[in-house]
Amino acid sequence: MSDSAINSTSIIELESVKFVWPGANTPVLDLDELTVYRGERVFLRGASGSGKTTLLNIVAAVLQASSGTTVVNGIDVGALPNHKRDRFRADTIGYIFQQFNLLPFLSVSDNVSLPCRFSAPRKRRALALGGSIDSECQRLLEAMQLSSEAMTKTCVTQLSVGQQQRVAVARALIGSPPLIIADEPTSALDNDTRGAFINLLFAEACKAGSTVLFVSHDESLAGHFDRTIELSSINKASAADSASLTRC
Amino acid sequence: MKKSRFLSASVVNIAIMLGVLSLAGCKKVDDVDVSENITTLTEITWDELIPADFEQPENPFETMSQDEIDKLMDGSEESKAIIEQLEKEFYYAPTVDKLDGMRVKLPAYITPLEFDGQMKLEEFLLVPYLGACMHTPPPPSNQIVHATPSEAVEVDDMYSPVWAIGRLRVDTKKSALAEAGYQLELEDIEPYKRLQ
Amino acid sequence: MLTLAWQSLRNRWGTVLLATLAVAVSVSLILTVEKIRHEARNSFAQTVSGTDLIVGARSGSIQLLLYSVFRIGNATNNISWETAKEIEQRDAVKWTIPISLGDSHRGYRVVGTTQDIFTQFRYGNDQALRIASGRAFDDVFDAVVGSEVAKALEYAIGQPIVIGHGTGSVSLVKHDERPFRISGILAPTGTPVDRSVHISLAGIEAMHVDWQSGRQSSDELSVDAIREMDLTPKAVTALMVGLNSRAAVFREQRSINTYREEPLLAILPAVALQELWSLIGVAEKALFFISMSVVVAGLVNLVSVLLASLGERRREMAILRATGARPIHVFTLLGLESTGLTILGVASGLLLHYIILLSSGWWISENYGLVIPVGIPDAQGLRILLGVLLAGILAGLIPAFAAYRTSLADGMTQKL
Numbered sequence: 001m002s003d004s005a006i007n008s009t010s011i012i013e014l015e016s017v018k019f020v021w022p023g024a025n026t027p028v029l030d031l032d033e034l035t036v037y038r039g040e041r042v043f044l045r046g047a048s049g050s051g052k053t054t055l056l057n058i059v060a061a062v063l064q065a066s067s068g069t070t071v072v073n074g075i076d077v078g079a080l081p082n083h084k085r086d087r088f089r090a091d092t093i094g095y096i097f098q099q100f101n102l103l104p105f106l107s108v109s110d111n112v113s114l115p116c117r118f119s120a121p122r123k124r125r126a127l128a129l130g131g132s133i134d135s136e137c138q139r140l141l142e143a144m145q146l147s148s149e150a151m152t153k154t155c156v157t158q159l160s161v162g163q164q165q166r167v168a169v170a171r172a173l174i175g176s177p178p179l180i181i182a183d184e185p186t187s188a189l190d191n192d193t194r195g196a197f198i199n200l201l202f203a204e205a206c207k208a209g210s211t212v213l214f215v216s217h218d219e220s221l222a223g224h225f226d227r228t229i230e231l232s233s234i235n236k237a238s239a240a241d242s243a244s245l246t247r248c
Numbered sequence: 249m250k251k252s253r254f255l256s257a258s259v260v261n262i263a264i265m266l267g268v269l270s271l272a273g274c275k276k277v278d279d280v281d282v283s284e285n286i287t288t289l290t291e292i293t294w295d296e297l298i299p300a301d302f303e304q305p306e307n308p309f310e311t312m313s314q315d316e317i318d319k320l321m322d323g324s325e326e327s328k329a330i331i332e333q334l335e336k337e338f339y340y341a342p343t344v345d346k347l348d349g350m351r352v353k354l355p356a357y358i359t360p361l362e363f364d365g366q367m368k369l370e371e372f373l374l375v376p377y378l379g380a381c382m383h384t385p386p387p388p389s390n391q392i393v394h395a396t397p398s399e400a401v402e403v404d405d406m407y408s409p410v411w412a413i414g415r416l417r418v419d420t421k422k423s424a425l426a427e428a429g430y431q432l433e434l435e436d437i438e439p440y441k442r443l444q
Numbered sequence: 445m446l447t448l449a450w451q452s453l454r455n456r457w458g459t460v461l462l463a464t465l466a467v468a469v470s471v472s473l474i475l476t477v478e479k480i481r482h483e484a485r486n487s488f489a490q491t492v493s494g495t496d497l498i499v500g501a502r503s504g505s506i507q508l509l510l511y512s513v514f515r516i517g518n519a520t521n522n523i524s525w526e527t528a529k530e531i532e533q534r535d536a537v538k539w540t541i542p543i544s545l546g547d548s549h550r551g552y553r554v555v556g557t558t559q560d561i562f563t564q565f566r567y568g569n570d571q572a573l574r575i576a577s578g579r580a581f582d583d584v585f586d587a588v589v590g591s592e593v594a595k596a597l598e599y600a601i602g603q604p605i606v607i608g609h610g611t612g613s614v615s616l617v618k619h620d621e622r623p624f625r626i627s628g629i630l631a632p633t634g635t636p637v638d639r640s641v642h643i644s645l646a647g648i649e650a651m652h653v654d655w656q657s658g659r660q661s662s663d664e665l666s667v668d669a670i671r672e673m674d675l676t677p678k679a680v681t682a683l684m685v686g687l688n689s690r691a692a693v694f695r696e697q698r699s700i701n702t703y704r705e706e707p708l709l710a711i712l713p714a715v716a717l718q719e720l721w722s723l724i725g726v727a728e729k730a731l732f733f734i735s736m737s738v739v740v741a742g743l744v745n746l747v748s749v750l751l752a753s754l755g756e757r758r759r760e761m762a763i764l765r766a767t768g769a770r771p772i773h774v775f776t777l778l779g780l781e782s783t784g785l786t787i788l789g790v791a792s793g794l795l796l797h798y799i800i801l802l803s804s805g806w807w808i809s810e811n812y813g814l815v816i817p818v819g820i821p822d823a824q825g826l827r828i829l830l831g832v833l834l835a836g837i838l839a840g841l842i843p844a845f846a847a848y849r850t851s852l853a854d855g856m857t858q859k860l
Contacts, residue, residue, distance in 0.1 A: 062765075083770060090768025097766070100759055105455030106448075117448075118768030171767065321704070339695070360714040361690060362493060365486035365568075367721055372714075373691060386694030394691050406718055429691045 010071075011179055011211045012036040012059055017068035018237075019054055027066070028054050030237035034229070036213060038178070041202060043222050044215045046231030052215050055231065056181055059213070060093050061085040073178050090119040094172030094210070098184040101168035102156045108146075109137040111156060112171045122175025129176070140170035143204050161188050162197070169201050176208035183215050198224050289413065291353045294376040297390050297430060299344050304388075308334045341388035343430060348418040354393065354432075355440050356412050358403060368400035374412050374432065389429050397434035409440040445773065449780035452760075456753065463749040464789045470742035471793025471832055474735035475825055476800050480808075481728055482824065483816045488721070491635045492713050494566035496693050497685040499523065499531065499700055502707035509716040511545060512682040515553045515636045519545065522679035527706055531683060536696050538688045539564045542680040544648045549607045552593045554641045556648035556677070564686060567635050577601055578628030581644045584671050586627035590638035594629045601626055607641070607651060634815055646675035685710075739832055743839050746789070750782055750843035754850065761851040775848040782840025790833050794821070 012035065019029040029051045036042050046052040057063040058070055061077040062085075070078045073092050077085060094115065102111045113133050116123040123133070130136030141147075144166040156164065165185055172180050182201070186194040198214075198221065205212050214225065222228045298304075312320075320327045356374035364370050374393040395412060403410065414434040453460060492513050500508040501521035510516045532540040541564055544556030562573050562580050578601040581588055587607075589599060599605070604623040624643060632638055650670045687693060693712060700710035761774055769777075801818050809815050821829065 083772075086765075086768075086770040090770075095766040097763075101763065103760055103763055105451045110451070114764075114767040118770070118773065122768075359694075359712065360718050361496075361693075361712070362714060363489045363717065365489050366482070367485055367489050367718075371690075373693070375694075386698045389691055389695075392691040392694065429689060 009037050010035050011038045011040075011073055012213070013069075013071040014058075014065075015069045017058065017065045017070060019051075019058060019063065020066045027237045029058070029065075029235055031055075031068075031234055032236075034234060036211060038211055039206075039209065041205075041212045041224070041226045042214065043225035043228045044213060044231060045217065045219065045222065045228060046215070046235075047217055050231045051235050051237060052231050053183070055235075056183055056213075056215060059179075060095065060181060061089050087119075090115065091121045092178055094174075094177040094180045096165070096168045096172050096180070096182040096185045099161065099164075099188045101171070102164055104155075104157055106156070108141070108154055108156055108159075108167055109134065111167060112137045112140060112174055114171060115175055115177075119175065122177060124175075126175040136174055137170070140173055140204065141167070144170050144200055146170075162190075162193050165189060165197060166200065169197075169204070173204050173208055173210065176210060178210060180205055180210050180212045181215075182212065184217070185214075186216065186218070186221065194221065195224070287351050289351050289353050292347075292350075294354075294356075294391055297344060297347070297393075299342050302342055305338060305340075307338060339388065341390040343390050343418045345418050347416050347430075350416050351414070351435075352416050352432075354412045355409055356393065357409050358406055360406065364400040366400075368402045369397070370400045371396055378407060393430040393432050395432040395434045397437075401434070401437050403437060405439075411438040411440050413438070445776050445780060449777055449784060452777065453781055453784060459749060459753060460785055463746045464785050464792065466745050467739075467742040467786065467789030467836070468792035468796055470735075470738040471790050471829070472796035472800060474739050474828055474832075475793065475797040475821065477731055477735045478824055478828060479797075479801065479816060480814070481731065482822070483814055485728075487634055487814055488724075489717070490568040492567055492684075492717075493570055494686065495684050495713050496687040496690060497697055497700070497710045498713050498716075499683040499685060499708055499710045500681065502709045505709065505711045505716045506720050508682065508709055508711055509713060509720060512543065512684070513636065513713065515545070515555075515640060519681045521707075522681055523683060523708065524679050524706060525677050527703070527708070528680050528683050530705075531685065531700065534696070536687050536689070536692045537685055539686045541565055541684040542645065542677075543682050543684065544645055544677065544679075545681040547607055547648070547651065549593075549605060549641045550597060552590075552639055552641050553636075554607055554643060554648075556643055556645045556680075558645060561642065565684070567633055567637070571633070573633065573637065574631040575628045576631040578626070581627055581642070581647065583625070583627070584644065584646045584650050584675060585624045586644065586647070587624040588628040588630060588642040589626055590630050590640050590642075591632040592638040593641055594626075599626050599629065601629065605641075607643070632815075645677045645680070649675040649677055740835075742789070743786075743832070743836050746782070746785060746836065747839045747842055750778070750785075750840065751846060754843060754847055757847070758850060761847060765851055771848050771852045774851040775844045778844035778847045779841060782843060783837050786833060786836030786840060789836065790829060793832075794829065
């Protein structure tokens with residue numbers, strides 16, 4: 001693993017990253033460069049099919065870039081073997097889906113504490129912050145404006161979508177992972193609650209020192225963020241002209 | 249690739265399942281431990297159970313005329329005594345006493361005498377040919393071995409020959425009631441396979 | 445991981461319950477079938493012991509075995525008393541037990557025999573008949589009943605009973621005037637002896653004193669007059685023979701089979717038993733095979749239920765992956781689930797097996813004379829349990845592996 005290009009203030013550094021699905025001719029993703037700095041709140045905007053999911057997967061080390069370097073939190077994830085990538089993701093990233101974030105057979109607090117089961121560093125940090133996993137869960141749920149008493153006993157399927165998304169945020173934040181990736185988390189929410197949701201997310205992320213990479217197609221949210229990246233402008237592969245073939 | 253791995257995994261699983269379950273289905277109790285006496289095992293034939301110098305007398309009834317036979321069958325005491333005497337001579341079957349105590353391996357067919365609760369053999373007779381219990385003339389007493397295993401043995405096919413392995417005992421006591429005969433303290437039974 | 449697996453199962457208990465139940469039923473089936481098979485075989489093999497030959501009128505060897513030992517079916521003809529005596533007096537013969545069949549008492553077979561049945565007859569592990577209460581027959585009209593007869597009909601010593609002619613369970617013509625009396629009750633043997641009523645040969649003759657023309661005559665002889673008569677039997681149905689030397693059996697058998705005075709058949713009971721067993725054995729093996737197939741079906745069903753549920757659980761897998769679970773965790777989770785279900789299924793099956801045995805045990809013994817002891821599973825039962833458990837755990841690896849592959853492929857990208 002080469003440390004030569006690591007900038008300690010950046011959390012994501014992509015260089016000349018291309019991604020081609022096996023068997024396909026054209027790449028889905030073709031970036032010259034993408035950098036996100038620690039503590040930033042970045043809004044990544046892209047339409048469906050613009051390759052944003054693929055990009056997220058590459059950053060989260062789910063997919064490996066076909067070429068180029070992918071450095072996240074100082075680690076070249078492209079060079080990691082499979083099991084180390086899983087470990088890396090568990091330790092480094094808190095992930096929020098668009099919907100259906102929670103495991104239906106676990107209670108709310110069990111859902112929130114899930115990452116601590118799989119990542120020792122996160123568990124350690126959570127314990128250090130709160131003294132016990134349970135109290136950390138409670139603290140985060142309260143921060144998400146979910147009254148913890150009733151919450152911990154509730155079956156997750158009884159929560160509203162908004163409540164579920166907020167629980168998802170708490171889960172993403174527990175153990176203070178360096179990077180929070182949110183993949184269209186507000187799409188299922190009402191317009192008026194979107195702003196409140198983002199504020200809650202930012203407040204806690206800031207406390208934890210986590211960077212937020214927020215992906216959405218909704219332009220109106222851009223105002224909340226430090227920086228907006230238009231995926232279509234940096235992704236050479238999403239050019240409308242399908243005739244432009246890029247050679248790897 | 250996924251599909252074929254599944255297929256092979258399934259086949260392996262089912263094979264293991266069947267294997268384990270079939271083990272549950274059959275169990276053989278065979279080997280009786282050979283005691284401290286590690287004497288050699290001698291393979292013997294049925295001929296060796298008859299003294300070499302003994303000549304089997306002919307069946308007297310074969311040489312008699314029909315009239316003579318009818319006369320003997322008249323039921324009189326005298327005839328009965330004669331028949332008894334003839335039978336005694338005909339049935340006289342001496343044993344080879346020096347075989348007593350030898351560890352032997354004898355090829356034989358099994359006639360069961362006693363079964364245990366699970367239809368395993370507790371006691372049986374060894375004879376040189378199958379059908380000794382049916383319509384053919386019965387073998388003489390020096391061609392019958394009475395086998396007693398220390399533990400009941402399981403024999404799957406009662407109609408196939410086996411190798412009977414054990415210590416031969418010659419019962420030299422002869423009385424009015426019983427003939428001398430051979431006993432076998434059975435150690436093991438093996439299926440008989442003809443070696444070419 | 446264990447708590448995760450437990451929570452996951454609890455959440456889906458409706459679906460998996462049926463599959464587990466199927467496994468439980470199949471396990472209890474095979475355990476029960478094996479148990480009954482084992483006990484039936486035991487009972488069958490232990491019916492007669494220490495008898496070198498059984499002699500009857502010439503018929504078939506299995507038929508002779510069936511009517512003389514199992515008291516099933518009938519003889520076609522009898523053996524004359526002279527012949528029976530002649531055989532008894534042979535040098536090679538140590539003892540004989542003559543038996544006379546053909547009559548019944550309330551559905552139970554009546555067996556005419558001599559005192560030798562109490563001294564010479566053996567069954568099971570060389571066990572003799574034991575009179576639990578009372579004594580053997582002394583008087584012409586004494587009867588010794590088997591344990592099942594005494595229990596089912598609630599008999600006591602001294603009780604008068606009436607014996608009917610023929611083997612039907614309901615006697616249309618009775619010998620009312622000549623009741624027999626129960627002089628003794630036998631201890632249980634687990635053989636057809638328990639279902640028989642034993643009287644002396646003289647008793648059989650006494651019963652038939654006025655049946656000479658095939659139907660009951662109208663003259664009535666008093667009981668005392670009968671006692672005074674010469675009640676030596678003219679014929680018996682079969683003869684059990686013990687020899688001085690077991691190896692002499694072939695010669696004696698041959699001699700009896702070629703007996704010139706009357707057509708006879710002599711069988712080696714073990715050989716006939718073996719022949720009968722080979723008939724039953726096929727059905728027995730088929731039964732085992734079927735039960736085993738049911739178990740396999742139950743496990744296959746369990747696996748398929750788990751596999752089917754994987755489709756719905758892809759989201760779950762993705763969430764787990766997203767929160768840091770590695771594919772091996774997913775594999776372990778599903779492996780634990782299927783193992784847990786298998787254990788539950790096998791344990792329930794064992795419980796169900798005991799319930800079946802305990803609840804139907806008395807019915808089986810009443811109707812089939814088969815006593816099935818209930819205890820911890822024997823070696824065979826334990827092997828079956830272990831085998832099914834192992835097979836289930838291994839089979840459960842299939843959905844675990846499938847989930848592993850799926851979660852690898854999907855990662856977190858599973859879109860709903």
